[in-house]
Amino acid sequence: MSVTVKIPTQLRSVTGxxxxxxxxxxxxxxxxxxxxxxxxxxxxxxxxxDGALRRFVNVYVGGEDIRFLDGLDTAVHDGDEVTILPAVAxx
Amino acid sequence: MAAVDxxxxxxxxxxxxxxxxxxxxxxxxxxxxxxxxxxxDAAETKRRIQAGxxxxxxxxxxxxxxxxxxxxxxxxxxxxxxxxRLAQRLGLREVWVKNDAANPTHSFKDRVVTVALAKARExxxxxxxxxxxxxxxxxxAAHAAAAGLESYVFVPADLEEQKIxxxxxxxxxxxxxxxxxxxxxxxxTEIAGExxxxxxxxxxxxxxxxxxxxxxxxxxxxxxxxxxxxxxxPVASGSLFTKIARGFEEWxxxxxxxxxxxxxxxxxxxxxxxxxxxxxAGHEICRPVKPKTIAKSLAIGNPADGPYALxxxxxxxxxxxxxxxxxIRAGIRLLxxxxxxxxxxxxxxxxxxxxKLAERGRSRATSGWCS
Ligand SMILES: Cc1ncc(COP(=O)(O)O)c(C=O)c1O
Ligand SMILES: [Zn+2]
Numbered sequence: 001m002s003v004t005v006k007i008p009t010q011l012r013s014v015t016g017x018x019x020x021x022x023x024x025x026x027x028x029x030x031x032x033x034x035x036x037x038x039x040x041x042x043x044x045x046x047x048x049x050d051g052a053l054r055r056f057v058n059v060y061v062g063g064e065d066i067r068f069l070d071g072l073d074t075a076v077h078d079g080d081e082v083t084i085l086p087a088v089a090x091x
Numbered sequence: 092m093a094a095v096d097x098x099x100x101x102x103x104x105x106x107x108x109x110x111x112x113x114x115x116x117x118x119x120x121x122x123x124x125x126x127x128x129x130x131x132d133a134a135e136t137k138r139r140i141q142a143g144x145x146x147x148x149x150x151x152x153x154x155x156x157x158x159x160x161x162x163x164x165x166x167x168x169x170x171x172x173x174x175x176r177l178a179q180r181l182g183l184r185e186v187w188v189k190n191d192a193a194n195p196t197h198s199f200k201d202r203v204v205t206v207a208l209a210k211a212r213e214x215x216x217x218x219x220x221x222x223x224x225x226x227x228x229x230x231x232a233a234h235a236a237a238a239g240l241e242s243y244v245f246v247p248a249d250l251e252e253q254k255i256x257x258x259x260x261x262x263x264x265x266x267x268x269x270x271x272x273x274x275x276x277x278x279x280t281e282i283a284g285e286x287x288x289x290x291x292x293x294x295x296x297x298x299x300x301x302x303x304x305x306x307x308x309x310x311x312x313x314x315x316x317x318x319x320x321x322x323x324x325p326v327a328s329g330s331l332f333t334k335i336a337r338g339f340e341e342w343x344x345x346x347x348x349x350x351x352x353x354x355x356x357x358x359x360x361x362x363x364x365x366x367x368x369x370x371x372a373g374h375e376i377c378r379p380v381k382p383k384t385i386a387k388s389l390a391i392g393n394p395a396d397g398p399y400a401l402x403x404x405x406x407x408x409x410x411x412x413x414x415x416x417x418x419i420r421a422g423i424r425l426l427x428x429x430x431x432x433x434x435x436x437x438x439x440x441x442x443x444x445x446x447k448l449a450e451r452g453r454s455r456a457t458s459g460w461c462s
Binding site: 055058 | 102113116117119120227273274277280290292293296299327329330376381396
């Protein structure tokens with residue numbers, strides 16, 4: 001089972017420039033993020049604090065904000081797209 | 092010498108050069124323009140303002156440019172109406188209405204776009220863009236047309252027909268997105284990462300937001316360089332609300348104003364009230380909502396400046412309140428009947444919130460407004 005994670009430009013310096021990353025074998029958003037944190041040093045410090053996402057980070061599964069779903073416990077399925085974006089735009 | 096200094100992260104304080112960037116690389120916090128006003132003399136600055144142009148550029152000392160740009164369609168210097176009949180109807184001593192509908196495209200968005208487009212040109216962008224609930228699209232399309240820049244404006248597809256027409260007439264590339272504003276915003280945040288476009292409220296947002304300070308400057312100047320006791324301000328992303336306060340604070344720092352910060356009352360529609368709900372619940376951050384209200388111009392379910400708006404309301408002894416669609420309709424009518432100003436829904440939200448505060452007896456308001 002694999003999901004695609006879309007990485008915003010602001011985080012590509014820690015993903016070696018990768019804009020999309022395939023993650024295998026995770027069943028929740030938290031699982032997906034944990035895999036990424038293991039693979040990319042410095043990523044967790046940027047977007048998370050004490051196990052929670054920082055307050056200006058938005059995460060979407062299939063285009064839906066995970067806060068309308070089950071937050072970090074939101075289930076992910078094969079082929080899902082997970083998007084990480086800064087939450088500081090708009091108005 | 093200009094006072095503008097750098098971009099700074101509002102969360103962790105990290106500094107960045109004055110470029111097209113909006114997110115802190117270290118903590119994902121929003122960036123904001125910082126200034127060094129220590130060289131500004133109050134009397135001299137005041138003279139410069141009073142001798143300045145009849146537009147937001149009279150406040151150039153407080154805007155993010157080394158040199159005052161030239162703009163084809165400048166905003167600002169809109170009427171501050173002494174609304175005696177409105178005050179009477181609400182049983183308040185004194186109410187003023189800031190009629191920002193007198194701007195070129197009929198909302199305060201002309202202010203923020205004037206600043207953002209000047210910055211876009213300075214940074215060499217050829218295409219400007221935005222994610223909009225309607226009014227911003229209007230302003231971007233018009234100011235881009237006047238500046239001879241290409242523009243792309245993204246709006247939710249279910250916007251009022253009149254707003255879409257009013258934007259399309261300027262010859263912009265209008266993109267209607269199936270979804271709500273927050274979907275549009277997500278799309279634009281993604282596109283901003285891929286294209287070399289100046290999204291006024293994404294990658295140029297730190298500059299865009301500075302434009303809202305001029306609304307506060309103008310109110311203070313029109314009151315004779317005095318602060319009002321209270322402001323009622325419509326809240327969507329919360330940028331306008333927080334930046335008016337920032338403007339007052341800067342003028343206090345320079346010595347153009349003295350006294351306490353006014354009480355800040357935020358106004359939202361009940362059908363899209365993430366900030367009012369968080370205020371009521373005592374939360375420091377907002378839980379996003381799916382908008383369902385006639386106040387489409389304020390229909391942002393996931394407000395970027397939500398935490399800062401909450402902080403300001405609490406710090407100033409104010410509130411963030413919400414009103415129903417029926418109250419909004421009544422607010423539009425009340426403002427029209429008492430001041431002759433026919434506002435769009437955001438002004439209805441503001442007027443209805445003022446009425447609600449007055450009724451609650453909490454209000455010793457001397458200032459309301461409509462945008
Ligand atoms: C007329 C009007 N007033 C107020 C606002 C609120 O702006 P902000 O997103 O800065 O809170 C908007 C937002 O679109 C608006 O159109
Ligand atoms: Zn930061």
